Amino acid sequence: MFVIGLVVPFTICFLQEATGTYEQAVLAPPPGHMQPIGSHMPPMSIEERNDFPDPIEFYDNYVLPGKPVLFKGTAKKFPSYYNWKNDTYLKEKYGSWEAKVETIKKGYMERAPTTMNLSKFIDIYKTESVYLVDTIAPPEPITGDVFVPKSVLCKSFLDNLVSIVLWFSSGGTRPVLHNDAFENINCLYDGEKEFVLVDKKHKDLIPIDHPSPNSPHLGYSSVDTEQVDMYKYPSLTKVPWYKANMETGDCLFLPARWYHHVHSLNSRNLAINLWWKAMPELEFREECEKKVSRLPQYESLIQHRLKNGVKLEELVFAAAFNGSNEIEETKFYRTTMLQFSDLKSTEDRIPLYRKLKNFFVTADTNGDKKLTRNEIETAPVEILDGFFLSQKPTPEKDEHSIQDEL
Incomplete structure (x- = not known):
């Protein structure tokens, strides 16, 4: 009886605390819950x-x-x-x-x-x-x-x-x-x-x-x-x-x-x-x-003639396409790398190759190992981050022949 007397009050107290916590959670959800974003605190x-x-x-x-x-x-x-x-x-x-x-x-x-x-x-x-x-x-x-x-x-x-x-x-x-x-x-x-x-x-x-x-x-x-x-x-x-x-x-x-x-x-x-x-x-x-x-x-x-843009085939990739509407993966890497002639060492060129590889895989939406001009134009602009933000192509000799995009 003594043991039961100790356990029961403790159990009841525990259940009351647990029940109270549950009810409180139900009555007071986190601020902004199931409301439009920004509802959780004043702006x-x-x-x-x-x-x-x-x-x-x-x-x-x-x-x-x-x-x-x-x-x-x-x-x-x-x-x-x-x-x-x-x-x-x-x-x-x-x-x-x-x-x-x-x-x-x-x-x-x-x-x-x-x-x-x-x-x-x-x-x-x-x-x-x-x-x-x-x-x-x-x-x-x-x-x-x-x-x-x-x-x-x-x-x-x-x-x-x-x-x-x-x-x-x-x-x-x-x-x-x-x-x-x-x-x-x-x-x-x-x-x-x-x-x-x-x-x-x-x-x-x-x-x-x-x-x-x-x-x-x-x-x-x-x-x-x-x-x-x-x-x-x-x-x-x-x-x-x-x-x-x-x-x-x-x-x-x-x-x-x-x-x-x-x-x-x-x-x-x-x-x-x-x-x-x-x-x-x-x-x-x-x-x-x-x-x-x-x-x-x-x-x-x-x-204004703009220097870099989303329509990359008009800039760095122009030589890669060379008048055609698509280019195979290996040729894409080889001809595009040539546009960055200031990167002399293998150590400098490997990071660029990796970025080109990521660009190609992301832009090649149908997975056919080829890139079309349209795939490059419609590639998510975010994939330029980490690519052109750190690499600048060698300028064309006739800059006035290039139409760039913001």
Whole structure:
């Protein structure tokens, strides 16, 4: 009896504690559980200003420290601002432009994009689930309506431009939580966007379960951003985050490798973003400083020949293709390596070969051991990180014959 008297109260107490803990867990789930991403704690605000700084100020105060900033109303100063808001204008002037169009608006774009001209897209985008996402670059006529802001109008930035992308939909898009290898200015010509931003320093708290082959901290997360399962992703409850609400005419600087989720609200939504490679220092600073006082507020993209881009076959891989539309794997390595004649030793060339191998395997989507021009054009931009970011091809003798892309 004495033993039972000791055990029973202890057992009851234990059960009460266990039951209380269970009930508490049921009544109080983790903050933000099954709610939209960012619901777990109040956001921090980012700096806002109503002008574009000059390139020196932009680099020193925002790019180098990795500090996002929202430029309010600055896109309204571009001469083409109202053109991008006008479907009739776009259809009449650029209707024949062939663009890549996604057929899914939420999550990761796993299906291959289709191709259609801009005129057809404009006819259907308000009633069908389509999302135009494509690069634009000289000499395409549409680049005459794209303007490069003052903040990047110096050699240091222009030499490192990678790509300019047009994003066009009827709204309601929700891409995955992800990050990119490149610095980014995104200008919104129509609609509204809500950004959830997370500093790259919190990389250990972000569940990137689909990493880039070149970096475990580049890629995207399969977390459902509309209903975050905080039991499955408990680290997200600890993540400090920033909020940026973009309105029509705003531009946002998003630092390289910052994690972000973007929600385009349910209305016509058109944005153009500019990507450039991360720069540990501002090359040609003195040259840039001398020109600062004379810089215009913007320049047309069509004026600039860009050095590196997503359409790699127009640059380093041009010799590899040599006029054909496809190339076999062995020839691809051999002829592309020749473009990097400054790498003399085997020790220097082995890392490049490994990066080329990774590029080939990733871009060869059908696994036929051949690369087509289209496979290179449509390869994920992330695989450039770790390849062209550390390797620069030998310049062509006739630079004016090359048309490059941001």
